[in-house]
Amino acid sequence: MTGRPPLRQAAAGIIIAVLAVLVLAADQFTKHLALDNLPYQEPVPVLGDFLILYLTKNPGAAFSLGVGVTWVFTIALAVVAGVIGWLAATRVRSRLWAVALGLLLGGVLGNLTDRLFREPGFAVGHVIDFINTPWMWFFPGMSPAIYNVADIFIVSMMIAVAILVLVGLHFDGSREARAKDEQSGAAASDSPQTTTED
Template sequence: MTDRPPLRKAAAGTIIALLAVLVLAADQFTKYLALENLPYEQPVPVIGDFLIFYLVRNPGAAFSLGEEVTWVFTIALAAVAVVIAWLAATRVRSRLWAVALGLLLGGVLGNLTDRVLREPGFPVGHVIDFINTPWMMPAIYNVADIFIVSMMIGVALLVLVGLGLDGTRESRKADAAAGEPAASDEAAASGDDGTDAAASGAAKD
């Protein structure tokens, strides 16, 4: 069974862009629903203590860290988005990498949109958070955060299994690299044998 051929650059870029748009749309739509329907900073149990909606505006990062330097998070999100876009245009040929980076980009753009467009204004807008799962973590988060965290884990797993951005595996690259010197040695040995045989024939003549 042969491996599937790598994606064309245009196909990889298309997958990343489509997934990013879908995640961005889902994130912004759920934030819109939260703003329209949830009371501010009041818990709304959905499934007991398993899932609670709690609407807040977060100027910082996770656990409200860095509230005084919101603009730093805006720059960081923009930088990540640019790097992913560059990888999509130049390096990515793997389907798994395209999916992971597309979903990650969508999450990044979701929170970046809040930083840029929401109050109190560019580039220090507050991110809308409304999901609380106290059994798992004390933080309040949103749909974009879910994709950012899960896809960062996904990227780490892809790196650990040795899957390159181009779709090749590091183990195969290592095997190929190890095979090249062996082939050269075999050729050299064959050359030595041929030389010795020629020398022996000349001696007999």
């Protein structure tokens, strides 16, 4: 009738935590390599104009917006991390949601770590960016974004979250269509027999 049963709460939390730690470690390790091996703000072509390494420190958000209010981004990242942690502890029992939120949390923690512990100081640290793919950006007059591993996971998992919402997958693993089918089936049956939950 149905696929695999939903995850136990603890299992979902473990998946989210493990994936978050892995992404955080990968992000901070690649930033460490970039700081140790790349010249500051000098392009290093890897695959011509397809992939360029360009080390810079970003006090703002994407496209260097909000450079004067770095602390706002620190608070925003902390709030997002807290919300994901709360969902992991109380709501999530879907494998897909656990994977998406775990990878998203890792990306958020990667940039939050920079905000908290890098120069110029606590909560106003600059995020280390070093990946430049000029071909991805088609906005006249705007410089191509320079990003990092954490940004890749944040953007891709936000897209994944949007898809999960659009297909109607709930945090507990149930689907919108299935819930409606169950309601219509219950309405069609007028018998007072007891039912059992999956």
